[in-house]
Amino acid sequence: MNVFLDTCALVKLYRSETGSQSLLNFLQQYEKDLVLTIADIAIIEFHSAFMKSVRTGMEKVETAHSSIANFTGDLEAFNIIETDKAVNILAISLLKSIAATRGLRTLDALQLATAIIANWIYPVDCFITADTVLFGVAKDFFKVFNPDTPSSWEGQNR
Secondary structure (H helix, E strand, O other), X not given: XXXXXXXXXXXXXXXXXXXXXXXXXXXXXXXXXXXXXXXXXXXXXXXXXXXXXXXXXXXXXXXXXXXHHHHHHHHHHEEEEOOOHHHHHHHHHHHHHHHHHHOOOHHHHHHHHHHHHHHHHOOOOEEEOOOHHHHHHHOOOOOEEOOOOHHHOOHHHO
C-alpha cells in the first residue's frame, strides 16, 4: 500500500500527539507492502514544525533535535517526490479553482499537487493528513485517512 503523508501526519510518527497511535495502528495493518511517500517540502516543514514547538515552549530543543535526527536517519525509507515545475503548475491550478471556496492554502496545495503527480507514477492508495481543510479537498482525489479521527478511513468504501 502506497500512502502519501502530508507533514502534519508525518510529524505524528516522530512526536507523540493526538492521532499518533491511530496512525501507527493504521500503518501497521499494511506493513508487509507499505510504501511511505512524502513531498520533498515535507522535509523543510518537518524541521519548521519541531522548531515551532521549541519556540512556543511545547518541547525542549534537545527533544526536537533528536526527533529531527531520527527523521533524517529514516529518509531512505521514504519515497520522496520533488515539488518540480509540474507540481507548481498543478498547485496553482488547484488554488485558482478551489482555494477561494474551500480554503486550500499554499503549502497544502503543493502537498496535494505532489500527491496527484506521484499518483500518476505509482498509485497512491491513501492520502493521510490531520488537516481538516486539506482532508476535505484531498478526498475529492484519494481515499483519505485522518489519524486524529480514525473513523475517517474510507478506504473500504472506494
